[in-house]
Amino acid sequence: MTLDLAVELAPNRPGRLRLRHPVLVAAGGAGYGNELIEAVAEQKPAAIITRSVTREARTGNRPPRMAGLPDALLSSVGLQNPGLEAVLHRQAPRWAASDVPIIVSICADNADDISAMARTLDMRPDASGLELNLACPDRGRHGEPIGHDVAAAETATVAARAVTDLPLIVKLIAGAPDVRIIARAVAAAGADAISAIGPVPALALDRDRAGARLGTAYGGLSGPTIKPIGLRVVYEIAQVVRIPIVGIGGVACLDDVLDYLAVGATAVGIATAALGDPLLPGRLGEELAAWCEAHGVSDTRELTGRALPRRKDRGSLRMGPFGR
């Protein structure tokens, strides 16, 4: 039996984003990639999605920015980054020398910036793909994230798609009223793949209960606590689109990888758990290979979507998890 763990994240652009195995580092798990690439000789992740970059530099949120909770991490970095040009100048030369594909995550609050950044990246040979993060507050909609609105998500996707031939992954957020509608819209607008989910908005109090633990009060919750939410979102998206999905949220062990594959993910992203264990994504790729061999699975496509309802049962899809 020949084992084939390779997955294609942009089937419409064959070979442009083919991963050796389905476990990659999601945005936030490895900075801009080079820190991890240089530290890891073996057990390499399938790909690295960089921290989200904006067109101009951002200083980020006021500290404290991070609170460790049991089985979760609450953080509020606020998109601190030096701006796309600076990232490309400082980091991209080393991406080209790596055999790990680097997918650049971009975030903007308007279509012009998205277009400009996608156009810049399109001319770079060192970026293997583009992730469009829809968590950014929409400038025209009182700060509501772009990913909450169908039209805004569609416009953002079109803005990127129109100017680049790079594989385009659109990252959805869990808080959308109906993530299935957003997923359909971005797929129709030209996304090659969808990733979901990002951190979930949350709050933690300090020891004295005299205020919030983070400088911005709210933060994004990540880690194993949000895995059931991530599974729900991927499960819903997988039933309405035919493009690959990168399942993200609370992945920390092989069982989590198998769970996300079962609900329809083609690949799985790890961010928070990779902060404490940078070798984890690469190691889970190896563990998945061993598991497949032990269970007579020759292709990870056999694992993808096993937990989804059978096609004839999908009429119930008109109803969401809460009967909406």
Added chain:
Amino acid sequence: MTVLAAPRALRAAIATTPDPGEDVRLLETREFLPGRYLLRWAAAGIARRVRPGQFVHVMAPRTAGLLLPAVPVAGFDRAAEQITLLLSKEDGSALLALRPGDVARFDGPLGRGFEVDPRSRFLLVVTDTDGLARVRACVDEAVATSRQVALLLGARTIAEVPPSSLLPDEAEYVIATEDGSLGQRGGIAELVASYEAWADQCFVAGSDGLLRRVAKLAAGRDARMGVARLGRKRGRRPVRGASPRRRLTWLQVALPHEVGCALGVCLGCVVRGVDSQLRTCREGPAFAAPELRWELDQ
């Protein structure tokens, strides 16, 4: 097989393999205050390299939670190849469940520690009970390099004052308690002025209020205090944050921090500096006071 005889590719692979940490053996656990423990470890590699203010990541045993706990190195003895950690029960560290002889795995020393100017002869250390772990190693450094050191410690009551046995005999130990049950009544920051002219450098860790008060006292006074008095070398003034510039600063502080990756990539431990954002795990946890924006966040 020796590494030297290995082919270039193999040597390159070895060189890029991340440091897997160091196995350290617990020698002693002692409860020095209710709920507060001193743990002494045989840790040859870390003891050799550590500087006051640095920390270790505890890789094993794993504590509940996603992130590796970052624990400041509270003391070291390079000759005996030992380090000391001070932990509180509230930290919930899995290290407290170990018995003498048990082995743990530490990654470190990490971060940038305090910079002691070679010309400094008199070191002042100011802290409170919670901050002691972050600055106590300055006392070991001072004693090991034959400097004079005074440690000023503030606590609410006598029940929170660590015993003097935690410090070497050479250190001067001065105490202030808020209720006056031991030492001077009041805050420890008020005693700093008495030592200001004596000290060449001052190292502080503790509550937000303590840091602010000492920083306020020292603000703008570098020109007439401490190492600045000892004369400046010729040449260009080093940039802010560089080690030589930090060494010239009278006041350095160690910030409390919750470290994420300790690689500098997660940006979770950032504090606001005067010029830019500073990562506590990489540019700190010890900073020169003038590097930080005190009014806003500290």
